[in-house]
Amino acid sequence: MILVIISSLLIFTSITLSSSANPVKVTLMMQALEASQWKPFVEEFNYQYSDIELEIVEGPNATNQVEDLYTSSFLLGNSPYDLVFMDIIWVSKFAAAGWLRSLSDRLSKVDLAAFLEGDINGGMYQGELYRIPIRSDGGILYYRDDLLEKAGYKPPNTFEELINISNALQEKKLAEWGYLWTGKQYEGLSAMFMEVLNGYGAFWINPYTLEVGLDSPKAIEAVNFLRRTLDSKASPMGVTTYAEEEVRRLFQTGNAVFMRNWPYAFGLLSDSSSPVQGKFKIKPMVHASNYFSGSCLGGWGLGITKNSKHPDAAWEVIKFFSSEEVQRRFILATGYVPSRRSLFNDPEILTKFSYYPQLLNVIENSILRPPIPQYAQASDILQRYLSAAITEQLTPEVAMERAASETRYLLGKQKNNNY
Known part of the structure; x- marks a missing residue:
């Protein structure tokens, strides 16, 4: 009996060590400039989530070129990306082509209500949610x-x-x-x-x-x-x-x-x-x-690719990047527009960007490109x-x-x- 317990412990320890030594790798591509802005947060994520290794591939700074690279990888099959960093105008194309996983069952109505309504609507296609907004624009x-x-x-x-x-x-x-x-x-x-x-x-x-x-x-x-x-x-x-x-x-x-x-x-x-x-x-x-x-709505968000072998790990990345705390620090560092409504009146953000309440009034009266x-x-x-x-x-x-x-x-x- 003792030998069985010892054997079980050794197997458990071996699996744990193996898991720690080989974390799940999650990849996405971003424009080079934005990738550099997210670098400290990627390092923080990898430190906090030892079982997941997040890698950002630096793409061109031209948005249309990044879209073309994503499209090519999907058309060729076996895309190397688990996540897609998406402009709001890519959602319908990528979702209609079957390249994205629906995220509708990942968030409750309460969770969704924390984001700007236009940003959530911009991540929908035929009633399903495919993109979680990371930052807004207008x-x-x-x-x-x-x-x-x-x-x-x-x-x-x-x-x-x-x-x-x-x-x-x-x-x-x-x-x-x-x-x-x-x-x-x-x-x-x-x-x-x-x-x-x-x-x-x-x-x-x-x-x-x-x-x-x-x-x-x-x-x-x-x-x-x-x-x-x-x-x-x-x-x-x-x-x-x-x-x-x-x-x-x-x-x-x-x-x-x-x-x-x-x-x-x-x-x-x-x-x-x-x-x-x-x-x-x-x-x-x-x-x-x-x-x-x-206001013409812009902004960027994250979606999970259909062929990702690690969708749950990819979702952890999305939760981290879209969280209130990470968004707050990212906005303070870059001056981008948050996708969470509460941050437009956040005291720390207002100290640096006093015009954000006015900006919220503009962004909330937004319109989507078709x-x-x-x-x-x-x-x-x-x-x-x-x-x-x-x-x-x-x-x-x-x-x-x-x-x-x-x-x-x-x-x-x-x-x-x-x-």
Whole structure:
């Protein structure tokens, strides 16, 4: 009997030592910059979870290239990744292709309620949850409150007010430019245009019916607004080639009144060396009269790959990364936007980022880009024709008619004239 007990103990000890010596390996890929920001937390995770070894593979910093690498690994089969670090616009494509595991049974309604509703909705596809948000994002309007006060204006609420105030301050020589926005032909153009569309009561694609609204009168009004910012010289013609950083740098010189950008810019604009430090504020995007603004929702999260051999270990990584404490420290270190509602009013975060309650108001009034599997192709179509319209290669009417037609062909839908 004693020999049996000793033998059992030896076997148990051997298994324990073997388990400790060979922890389960969990891998994911991130953009190189973000991977470096998460490095201290990866080390902390590996220290706390001795039975799991988390490895982050550094990918390109270009988002589309990371998406392509993930897609290639799935198409080739036997993807080396247990987790996917996903942009919000990848969820439908990856879930529809069967590359992700449903996470719906991993969280209770109480757990889900701790996150921003838009971020959770952005991780859904056909009623199932595939992505847990790690950090959020959303488009916002920056404005020079010092210049508005000097000229006697309140912050604009409508598109018309935005252009009028821009031109008035330009005439007073208070600023060279009125309104800066991302007009380069890339994903940022689609994201920005979503907000303008929503502000005119128009839509891009209805994800439930696949109806396309790009050639509706209201959608054409939205394109005409962008053209008016250029024609009135409220915006420089150069914005048709600008991405986020070109816009941010020009606004930071102090030569513009308004800017549409993402929250990341706030910290850079507030730097001690910034000419606009303490001279700007943020608000929701403007809209047409009788309509409402909406912030285009961005952000990143984690999902578990369908072929992962260690889904439970991968879930432990997700729980750690999305936890309130880790998010708090990550936000304090990077200035990104949390996905947990409580952190927008967290005392420690507010000490460093006092504008987060205002930011919460913007993010909670967010809109999703169409959550459809063909999103990348649909966005490419919109970018091409919208770029043609704002650079006067095509009229807004012709550009949007062609964009709508190609989008309907992509989605296999016939034209519907009922708007």
